[in-house]
Amino acid sequence: MMAILFTLFAPIIGGFMYGIERVVKARMQSRIGPPLLQPFYDFVKLMEKRPMMVHSFHAFMGIVFFISTWFAMAVLMLGNDLLIAVFFHIISILALTIGAFSVRSSYSIMGAMRELIHLVSYEPVIILVVVAFYLVTGSFDYRMILSADTIPLLKLPLVFIALVGTIPMLLHKSPFDIAEAHQEIIGGPDIEYSGPFYEAVYTGRWIEYVYVFFLVFLFGGSNYFVGGLLVVFTFLLIMAIDNSTARLDYRKMLKFAWFILIPLAIVNIFFLALGGNS
Amino acid sequence: METLIVLSIVLPILAGFMMLFAKNxxxxxxxxxxxxxxxxGMGFMIYTADLPIYINTPDIVNTFIIMFDFGLLAYFLWLGYQRKSLLVGLLAVVQFILLIIVVYMAPVSGTANIYVDKLTAMMYLLVGIVGVPIAIFAAKYMDYAEEDKxxxxxxxxxxxxxxxFAVSVNNIEWFFAVFETTTLASVILIGFRGDKEAVDNSTLALWMNQIGGVAILLSLILMxxxxxxxxxxxxxxxxxENITMAAIGFLSIAxxxxxxxxxxxxxxxxxxxxxxxxxxxxxxxTMVKIAPFLLLRLSPIIEGTLLSKMLILTTGFVFVVxxxxxxxxDNLKKILAYSTISLLGLMMVAAAVGTPTAVAVSIVLIVFHGFAKGFLFVEAGVLEKLYNAKYIKDMNxxxxxxxxxxxxIFFAFLNMTFIPFGTFIGKWLMIExxxxxxxxxxxxxxxxxxxTGGVFLSVLYIKVLGVAIKHHRFSTFDFTPMPKTFLFVGVWYYMWLLVITIFIAPFIANFIGEIAAPIAGKAPIYADGLSLVIGKSTLYFWQIAGALVLLLLIHAAPLFVKFKKVDKMHPYNCGEIYTRQAESYDFDFITKYEKRINSFxxxxFLLVLILGGQLL
Known part of the structure; x- marks a missing residue:
């Protein structure tokens, strides 16, 4: 029941998280920032705008991106295998990138290609995280992970660091907001969407927030307090990093993911598995 | 049943000869x-029969096959002489000598020479359902400016x-014969156009595959x-304990x-x-599927040995690279070829792991890869003949x-990597x-x-699709209606893939599970209605259906989605006119490392032989 409600309200929760993010970010920059409900005001305003599009296929892909992200969320919450949920996420990436490829704008196409580089960077780490959970709790089911006696974080500190390292890539935060890169390619895959169609992509991104921070929450195991604490800590950390770093280029992102984050996760899994205390 | 088995081997060969001579x-x-x-039909009947079936053959067949072997090697020698390839000739001579040793050493054995189990019957089905439409397609394809149809x-x-024949032999000496015959067939087919490039490439295929032949013969001698x-x-x-791993190592090399x-x-x-x-x-x-097939035959022996681990590393490395x-x-056919090599790596990884689930994974991949690759190449042929498009950068x-x-093409690409299609199930089960x-x-x-291999393949397919979908202002292509034969073949594959994917849970749990069970034991895979249950994990039917609907929407959207009441506008281009087109990336920097990767x-390869075959 909780899972169904959580899935249904995922866009709203994500919207709130985005609202909080904007406030927190503003406070970090000594601004007051927009009201907490600003994302929802934006939502209403965008829905009222005159719908415009480049062509129907492109506009439709925006909607499919939203639906498939939401569906991936449902798979995460209602299914019993985290791996499947991780693979479902690729469908939404497919919709987004195919849509972005289909317009004649250079910015959009470049954004789509960079989005694929993002995928190459974070996907192996996410799967290693899921495998590490399996190693600790013996299950791919998040319910089992949430009822495990141990706190997974204590056994998987390096895996946790690897996950935190990939969150900026997943959510397009600086220093890895390469696919969006507002000053450079003006939003990348998002650029050609407007009005209600942009709203769909925008809301899809909110759901990604919930999706990602749910993975962080799992590191608390049955101790929900630790899980919650981790989410808050990670959230603030990501915001601080986002505020204080400049954008890197895609090569650096790829190198960071492949030569630092993946080895970290692998080392952790190696020692845990060979130590035999799983 | 024996008649059916013999018929499914002999009938196509006879039909081939009839076409060759009738020229009609x-x-x-x-x-x-x-x-x-x-x-x-025959494949299905054999599959449903009481398997395995052993067929004893008269001695004359054995003699005939050995004669045929020598004839074949003599032909290779002649090819080597004719094409001035020392390597081909040398390898033919080496095989000639080794074969004489084998024939001289081989004890008399009462074991049946033909052995048909579920795996073989499945390969019959695959050849029937996937292979024959390609022949039908070829009959039309060759009408377009080709000779010797x-x-x-x-x-x-x-x-x-x-x-x-190759998948039903039990005698490894015979297996060598069919191995070389498939080599011969591929050499003839690759060199079919007869120009210099074709002949060179067929010579390359010849000597490389002959190395496999040498490996089989060495393994036979050891055995x-x-x-x-x-x-x-x-x-x-x-x-x-009594098995010489070196023999198995050589067979794996083949x-x-x-x-x-x-x-x-x-x-x-x-x-x-x-x-x-x-x-x-x-x-x-055909052809490349012999490789995972051979490893599946051997997987009960390989499982858990050092050879298995070396094979996992080698083929897994190939999967990624x-x-x-x-x-x-940039060439569509080359892209498809590399992705075949990559997925063959995955199939062999699974076969080398050798646990019940892994064996099932290998078979799942063989089936789905067969369907999707046949489909993709057929459509690549259509693009080549109707639109004269070979490079993806031209496909605007x-x-x-x-x-x-x-x-x-979109659908076949989706089949190669996305949930809920077979290849995804393979990757997923392998990780679990x-x-x-x-x-x-x-x-x-x-x-x-x-x-990582899976991610790179996904990126590859999305990239190719994206490039093909790109909207350029100009296009050199004109719409050409598809001939009925091409349409039939396309629809045939499409329907098979769609139907199997909807019923993927019973298909994998019952059909594939039944094939894998005799090889490695019963895998913990079963179907709960249309949901697939593996151990503690479930791929629910609502997930399968949801993913399928989403993907079908994505791939068919260009055809039917039209928003009527929405205003259209031009894409934003920073006030510039469209002089430039963004092209796709080509990862060119990797070619720098090609030599190093090859030597690795x-x-x-050598480690597989030395460590895995315990030659040290």
């Missing part, structure tokens, strides 16, 4: 169309019979000397060569100079100019299975390799 359009068409119900279709159909057996079933019946694993991948890439149906037939149902190489290519606006072809063995280092690497692959 009607004969070629009717015979190739007739093969479709015949071969798949009847000869070509005849060889393709005959090749199907050879493939059927006969140490264990006194030369049949697959006898080998499997032996105690594990599999790796046939499966075009790095550094022996060049011959499969070279196959692209031939008419496209050749690639379709080599990649989908071939996928990365594919990203550097194909979405509007060739809507149906693009729809088919490897997670259970994390205390072994090679399995941690296996997870990493499977994951050679090292792995």
């Amino acid at each position: 359009d009607a004969v070629t068409y009717i015979l190739s169309c007739l093969m479709l119900p015949l071969l798949s 009847h000869k070509f279709v005849g060889i393709v159909v005959g090749f199907l019979g050879v493939m059927n 006969i000397k140490d264990m006194g057996v030369y049949h697959f079933t006898d080998l499997l019946a032996l105690d594990k 599999a790796l060569v046939k499966g075009a694993q790095l550094p022996f991948h060049k011959w499969l890439l070279g196959a692209m100079v031939a008419p496209t149906p050749v690639s379709a037939i080599l990649h989908s149902a 071939a996928a990365i190489f594919a990203l550097t290519q 606006m194909l979405l509007t100019k060739a809507p149906l072809t693009m729809l088919f 299975e490897a997670s259970g063995f994390l205390s072994s280092g090679s399995f941690v690497l296996l997870i990493l390799l499977v994951t 692959a050679i090292t792995l």
